[in-house]
Amino acid sequence: MQVIGGIPENVLIDRIKQGDQTAFELLFKFYYPGLVVFASHFGIDQADSEEIVQDFFVRIWQHRHKINQSDSLKAYFFTSIKNKSLNVLKQKKRNDNFIKKLIQVSEESHSYNYDIFIESDLQNKIRTSFNLIPPRSKEVFFLSRVTGISNDEIAKRLDISKRTVETHISNALKILKTELKEFLTLLILIDILLK
Amino acid sequence: MNYKNAKSRKLNIQNEDKLHSMIITDPEEQKLEAALLIQKIDSVDSEKGFKNVSRRIQKKARIIHRINIISRVAAILLIPALFLSVWYNVINTQSTQIETTYHTFNCPVGIKTQLSLPDGSLVWLNSGTTVKYQLPFTNKTRNIEMDGEAFFEIKKDRIPFIVTTGNAKVKVYGTEFNVKAFGRDNQIEVALKEGSIGFSTGSDVTEKRLAPNDFLTFNKTNNVVETINQNINKYIAWRNNQLVFDETPLSEMALMLERWYGIQVEIKDNDLLRYKFTTTFENEPLLQVIELLELSSPIKIKYIPTKMDDQSNVISKAKIVINKK
Numbered sequence: 001m002q003v004i005g006g007i008p009e010n011v012l013i014d015r016i017k018q019g020d021q022t023a024f025e026l027l028f029k030f031y032y033p034g035l036v037v038f039a040s041h042f043g044i045d046q047a048d049s050e051e052i053v054q055d056f057f058v059r060i061w062q063h064r065h066k067i068n069q070s071d072s073l074k075a076y077f078f079t080s081i082k083n084k085s086l087n088v089l090k091q092k093k094r095n096d097n098f099i100k101k102l103i104q105v106s107e108e109s110h111s112y113n114y115d116i117f118i119e120s121d122l123q124n125k126i127r128t129s130f131n132l133i134p135p136r137s138k139e140v141f142f143l144s145r146v147t148g149i150s151n152d153e154i155a156k157r158l159d160i161s162k163r164t165v166e167t168h169i170s171n172a173l174k175i176l177k178t179e180l181k182e183f184l185t186l187l188i189l190i191d192i193l194l195k
Numbered sequence: 196m197n198y199k200n201a202k203s204r205k206l207n208i209q210n211e212d213k214l215h216s217m218i219i220t221d222p223e224e225q226k227l228e229a230a231l232l233i234q235k236i237d238s239v240d241s242e243k244g245f246k247n248v249s250r251r252i253q254k255k256a257r258i259i260h261r262i263n264i265i266s267r268v269a270a271i272l273l274i275p276a277l278f279l280s281v282w283y284n285v286i287n288t289q290s291t292q293i294e295t296t297y298h299t300f301n302c303p304v305g306i307k308t309q310l311s312l313p314d315g316s317l318v319w320l321n322s323g324t325t326v327k328y329q330l331p332f333t334n335k336t337r338n339i340e341m342d343g344e345a346f347f348e349i350k351k352d353r354i355p356f357i358v359t360t361g362n363a364k365v366k367v368y369g370t371e372f373n374v375k376a377f378g379r380d381n382q383i384e385v386a387l388k389e390g391s392i393g394f395s396t397g398s399d400v401t402e403k404r405l406a407p408n409d410f411l412t413f414n415k416t417n418n419v420v421e422t423i424n425q426n427i428n429k430y431i432a433w434r435n436n437q438l439v440f441d442e443t444p445l446s447e448m449a450l451m452l453e454r455w456y457g458i459q460v461e462i463k464d465n466d467l468l469r470y471k472f473t474t475t476f477e478n479e480p481l482l483q484v485i486e487l488l489e490l491s492s493p494i495k496i497k498y499i500p501t502k503m504d505d506q507s508n509v510i511s512k513a514k515i516v517i518n519k520k
Binding site for chain 2 (some may be wrong): 008010020021022025028029032033036037040053054116130
């Protein structure tokens with residue numbers, strides 16, 4: 001059973017069913033950031049992702065009496081957001097082949113571990129290991145992986161040699177790899193490439 | 196491992212060829228990059244998101260409300276039709292009495308509602324309030340019974356409007372006012388914003404007339420009625436989702452918090468009862484209120500979340516315990 005802010009999820013749902021807005025806020029704040037990032041994986045920009053997730057929560061509140069307690073809410077939330085995201089893509093008249101492939105990819109990777117998107121042991125572990133990376137390496141790693149600029153560009157920007165940039169990146173990767181060893185099997189296909 | 200650049204691996208949606216290259220990227224490295232995901236998650240603004248959602252929920256609630264009004268109007272239009280058909284059926288028997296039905300509206304603890312009466316008057320119900328009125332509403336008098344706290348905005352009409360709570364009555368002459376009368380409270384409070392109302396109780400037939408900004412209290416044990424003319428804003432602020440404490444003693448504040456958030460409040464130290472609080476909260480969640488109260492006063496508040504009793508399967512209310520710092 002998922003525990004949110006010290007309250008078991010089923011208790012929270014009971015309170016939401018009684019119209020408790022504080023409970024709804026707790027639930028929202030627990031899932032919202034992860035769901036937004038998750039939606040953005042389907043090639044949807046940040047603003048649209050937020051819109052999709054907000055819309056979903058408005059519906060949850062409106063139909064709160066129908067929430068089924070026996071279901072896994074986590075899986076239900078993430079699956080719903082996945083479907084909605086794909087629908088949005090369809091509406092935007094993206095090339096059909098593209099969507100087909102995307103659906104195929106997301107369905108083949110059964111082992112999506114949603115825990116990575118919410119406060120969980122898995123996420124904590126990743127956080128901790130990320131903090132073990134020395135600040136400078138972290139900065140370089142971040143520039144390379146999140147901003148997506150080339151090693152040459154990073155070297156120029158930070159006024160260091162390209163060689164140093166590479167060392168920083170491999171350093172960061174090494175730390176993450178050692179630290180996350182036991183979790184590697186869990187972190188299956190998180191396609192953050194679909195930024 | 197290939198770290199050359201992430202840009203080329205970022206998905207360009209228009210280009211499906213890249214989808215393929217994306218899928219076959221070194222899985223090991225993909226796993227590691229999950230770490231970066233967390234930074235993205237942290238940068239999402241939940242506060243803003245929740246504000247948007249709250250606003251949209253309230254907007255939807257208003258639309259649903261309007262549909263409710265329409266259905267009520269439809270129900271009222273139906274009454275003459277029903278009356279006619281009954282009249283046709285019993286034309287030979289001469290009995291043309293129609294039965295009145297009662298409408299009960301219950302606003303659960305922890306939420307507030309707005310209600311529109313068949314005559315167009317508006318009623319705001321504070322949490323834990325029940326109102327009951329009869330249909331057809333505009334018969335000889337417009338009668339409404341209540342237990343709890345409500346703010347009324349009465350549509351002017353020749354037909355008198357009477358609010359009954361226990362054995363006390365407020366007679367209305369087109370106006371805006373607040374009545375606080377929870378069955379278990381020892382006192383009834385009436386605050387008049389605009390217009391004119393008359394207050395009377397079962398034991399006393401004479402009517403006490405109130406002028407705007409009059410605040411009346413009626414003590415149920417000794418039947419004493421007192422009126423003061425003052426700024427009554429704090430008594431009606433709840434309607435705008437404001438929780439106002441103005442020199443409010445802790446004992447009363449505890450009661451207000453209980454009703455507002457549907458929780459239980461326990462005061463551990465009797466010394467604390469002499470403390471008075473002056474502050475206004477607008478739309479704040481409980482945990483925020485606790486935090487602010489602790490910051491600004493010598494009290495310590497412990498929040499005990501809702502619990503389920505394993506044996507009885509009964510869910511207890513969330514509770515806060517107030518203690519000295």
